[in-house]
Amino acid sequence: MTTVTDAGQTAVDADRTAVFDAAVAADERIEPRDWMPDAYRATLVRQIAQHAHSEIIGMQPEANWITRAPSLRRKAILIAKVQDEAGHGLYLYSAAETLGTSREELLDKLHAGRQKYSSIFNYPTLTWADVGAIGWLVDGAAITNQVPICRCSYGPYARAMVRICKEESFHQRQGFELLLTLSRGTEAQHAMAQDAVNRWWWPSLMMFGPPDDESSHSAQSMAWKIKRHSNDELRQRFVDIAVPQAEALGLTLPDPDLKWNEERGQHDFGAIDWTEFWDVLKGNGPCNEQRITQRRTAHEDGAWVRDAAAAHAAKHTERTTARSAQNEQEATA
Ligand SMILES: [Fe+2]
Numbered sequence: 637m638t639t640v641t642d643a644g645q646t647a648v649d650a651d652r653t654a655v656f657d658a659a660v661a662a663d664e665r666i667e668p669r670d671w672m673p674d675a676y677r678a679t680l681v682r683q684i685a686q687h688a689h690s691e692i693i694g695m696q697p698e699a700n701w702i703t704r705a706p707s708l709r710r711k712a713i714l715i716a717k718v719q720d721e722a723g724h725g726l727y728l729y730s731a732a733e734t735l736g737t738s739r740e741e742l743l744d745k746l747h748a749g750r751q752k753y754s755s756i757f758n759y760p761t762l763t764w765a766d767v768g769a770i771g772w773l774v775d776g777a778a779i780t781n782q783v784p785i786c787r788c789s790y791g792p793y794a795r796a797m798v799r800i801c802k803e804e805s806f807h808q809r810q811g812f813e814l815l816l817t818l819s820r821g822t823e824a825q826h827a828m829a830q831d832a833v834n835r836w837w838w839p840s841l842m843m844f845g846p847p848d849d850e851s852s853h854s855a856q857s858m859a860w861k862i863k864r865h866s867n868d869e870l871r872q873r874f875v876d877i878a879v880p881q882a883e884a885l886g887l888t889l890p891d892p893d894l895k896w897n898e899e900r901g902q903h904d905f906g907a908i909d910w911t912e913f914w915d916v917l918k919g920n921g922p923c924n925e926q927r928i929t930q931r932r933t934a935h936e937d938g939a940w941v942r943d944a945a946a947a948h949a950a951k952h953t954e955r956t957t958a959r960s961a962q963n964e965q966e967a968t969a
């Protein structure tokens with residue numbers, strides 16, 4: 637009989653950590669069966685869950701406009717987009733499941749307010765132009781955030797992001813095209829597009845998270861190569877991409893301090909209202925209550941679908957087991 641002494645266990649842990657660290661340093665992917673530090677696993681579950689929750693809660697503000705889309709073409713595009721977001725949620729819940737957590741458990745935590753989703757979805761969609769502003773700015777910010785995650789050290793998360801980013805780039809373009817049509821339309825349509833951009837610009841900048849010196853998880857996530865760039869770097873990249881696009885749209889960004897800085901080769905921009913960010917994060921945004929109530933209701937209303945799917949799966953397993961038992965019997969007879 638062998639007993640593992642404390643010293644022996646420590647040596648095993650040190651070996652495993654060294655293998656893990658070397659794989660991360662060599663830009664190799666960590667896969668579900670590989671050993672990983674508990675904190676790495678917990679960080680990934682937290683981040684992937686938050687990301688998955690954002691995808692499905694994010695369906696609400698836009699789905700709000702499906703019945704009121706101004707044409708059949710716009711309606712078909714919007715339905716497809718909202719459906720894509722549901723799909724993104726599914727890929728991500730599946731990625732989280734590879735870390736040993738169930739989708740059920742994650743949804744329970746979301747519904748109980750114990751896990752978060754992106755605060756951007758706690759703002760209302762007041763006009764049709766908001767659908768365009770969300771596509772252009774919110775999906776645009778999401779892409780800037782998510783493209784580097786395609787190179788994340790955890791394999792299933794990185795692979796899910798490759799497909800998600802392709803779809804997000806379609807979302808961003810449809811938003812841009814929608815805003816361009818409004819911007820070149822009547823005076824009232826142009827004003828509607830401008831108003832939507834005015835309301836979504838600052839919350840989009842907040843999507844990159846708190847400034848680097850206040851971001852509690854950033855340094856460790858960068859060391860583990862879950863995150864590749866800091867919040868402030870990504871925010872700056874987004875601003876630099878958005879400015880010429882706003883010009884092409886014929887719309888202005890609501891920031892009097894926004895200007896090109898020749899020396900830095902980047903745009904300077906005004907101060908973000910972090911009080912608003914923390915307030916919405918704490919649950920006091922305009923739609924926090926509505927979003928989570930609607931999510932809980934959708935979950936309860938969908939219980940019969942989950943029950944039916946589980947009953948079908950059980951029946952299927954039963955039949956396959958009976959059939960293979962019968963085949964075995966016939967083979968030995
Ligand atoms: Fe998405």
Ligand SMILES: [Fe+2]
Nearest residue numbers: 721775804807
């Ligand atoms: Fe999207």
